[in-house]
Amino acid sequence: MKTIEYPSIESWDEILMRPTQTVADIENTVTEIFQEVKLKGDRAVRKYTQLFDGVQLDNLKISSKIIDEAEKSVSSELKTAIQMAKSNIEKFHNAQLTDTITVETTEGVHCWQEKRPIQKVGLYIPGGSAPLFSTILMLAVPAAIAGCRRVVLCTPPDKNGEINPAILYTAKLCGIAEVYKVGGIQAIAALTFGTESIPKVFKIFGPGNQFVTVAKQLATKFEVAIDMPAGPSELLIFADDTANASFVAADLLSQAEHGADSQVILVTTSSVILKRVMNEIELQIEALPRKDIAVQAINNSKLILVKNNKEALSLINEYGPEHFIVISEEEDYFIDGIENAGSVFIGNYTPESAGDYASGTNHTLPTNGYAKQYSGVNLDSFMKAMTFQKISKTGILKLGNSIELMAEAEGLQAHKNAVTLRLKSLSNE
Numbered sequence: 001m002k003t004i005e006y007p008s009i010e011s012w013d014e015i016l017m018r019p020t021q022t023v024a025d026i027e028n029t030v031t032e033i034f035q036e037v038k039l040k041g042d043r044a045v046r047k048y049t050q051l052f053d054g055v056q057l058d059n060l061k062i063s064s065k066i067i068d069e070a071e072k073s074v075s076s077e078l079k080t081a082i083q084m085a086k087s088n089i090e091k092f093h094n095a096q097l098t099d100t101i102t103v104e105t106t107e108g109v110h111c112w113q114e115k116r117p118i119q120k121v122g123l124y125i126p127g128g129s130a131p132l133f134s135t136i137l138m139l140a141v142p143a144a145i146a147g148c149r150r151v152v153l154c155t156p157p158d159k160n161g162e163i164n165p166a167i168l169y170t171a172k173l174c175g176i177a178e179v180y181k182v183g184g185i186q187a188i189a190a191l192t193f194g195t196e197s198i199p200k201v202f203k204i205f206g207p208g209n210q211f212v213t214v215a216k217q218l219a220t221k222f223e224v225a226i227d228m229p230a231g232p233s234e235l236l237i238f239a240d241d242t243a244n245a246s247f248v249a250a251d252l253l254s255q256a257e258h259g260a261d262s263q264v265i266l267v268t269t270s271s272v273i274l275k276r277v278m279n280e281i282e283l284q285i286e287a288l289p290r291k292d293i294a295v296q297a298i299n300n301s302k303l304i305l306v307k308n309n310k311e312a313l314s315l316i317n318e319y320g321p322e323h324f325i326v327i328s329e330e331e332d333y334f335i336d337g338i339e340n341a342g343s344v345f346i347g348n349y350t351p352e353s354a355g356d357y358a359s360g361t362n363h364t365l366p367t368n369g370y371a372k373q374y375s376g377v378n379l380d381s382f383m384k385a386m387t388f389q390k391i392s393k394t395g396i397l398k399l400g401n402s403i404e405l406m407a408e409a410e411g412l413q414a415h416k417n418a419v420t421l422r423l424k425s426l427s428n429e
Helices: 009-015 023-040 042-053 064-073 076-094 133-146 165-173 184-193 210-222 245-256 271-285 291-299 309-319 331-337 352-357 393-409 413-428
Strands: 002-005 101-106 109-117 120-124 150-155 178-181 203-205 234-239 263-268 302-305 323-327 343-346 383-391
Touching (some): 002 271, 009 309, 023 042, 023 184, 023 210, 042 184, 064 165, 076 133, 076 165, 101 393, 109 393, 120 184, 133 150, 133 165, 150 184, 165 178, 184 203, 184 210, 234 245, 234 309, 245 263, 245 271, 245 291, 245 323, 245 352, 263 271, 309 331, 323 331, 331 343, 383 393, 393 413
Parallel strands (some): 002 302, 120 150, 120 203, 150 178, 234 323
Antiparallel strands (some): 101 109
16 A cells, blocks of 8 residues: 655645546447447347356346245355344334425415335346345345335356355345346446346446446436446545554455455554554455455555544545544544545444445445435435425415416416416406
């Protein structure tokens, strides 16, 4: 990791740059695949699955028999862990249900808001170097609570054309019957346009690599919504002298092992902690099975020494991390002051891994600085807020003249007439 001591504000943009390609670098590839999937459907999906995943597939949909059989390959201990995580995620997302909001804004004018589920949603579950069955819980659980009518899951096959049993078990546990073994750009394109096998959906959820992220953004041009631009994983930790350096190093490495294009950053006011964390990283990384990936990510990462907490907080808000861990004697200062972060983890005993798996919060979060504009996935992500209004005779009499005046001032005579006719009708009664 590169060590940076007391950087000037003018250098922050360069220091905090993500190690990702720009949209322009990969948009042509994404557009080409989208066009082919739109025209050729399953044939194009199979072509690109063979090209990118090295697998030739006859059937894209996984049969219920295969899903049922997968359960036998998952250990009872892992099943129990997945069930516990599911329970916690259900508790947290059930708590996000809201009642209908009803207001009488003027006598006789009743307005209310109700939420309705998005009818058809697509879940993208990464499964290349790491089969992220935990992401199924994060997406399928709130989809079920929201009441989404149709939930479609796409995940890439391994080199043998198979899907990890834990993914299939978790999908079944969450009540998902439609699982397709297709990943990457071609999966997002299939969910966008629909093919002979894969249905078109109204909204696409789930993280992925840079190509998947750009594909999701392109999908929005074709009347399909997305949860957010969620690309390569990232973590920023603020740690002062109260931090346990081995814990901090472990958390940094936990995100570094996600992928070579992941980024982790330590911000600290303590030169002692900085050195201890650096030493711990060097020790711990040697024992990681995914060391090669972690090393590449660590090369993209930084240890930043700043003067004080105020400067640290300003820098963190400028970065807008996907995950933010704060270990500080003045943790309330950071909790109250953080404005841009996907999810926040507080204290020595709150690893980012807890949010990834089982604490109950959602791990599908905005990356690449989008925490400045986007929330992480939550129950409302799977719902639409619809407004209703009903106006009585008394209500239109009280409100009507204001509407007429405003419509006339905007030059919209038909708008005014829609009210005037009603008022005249009432005056004739």
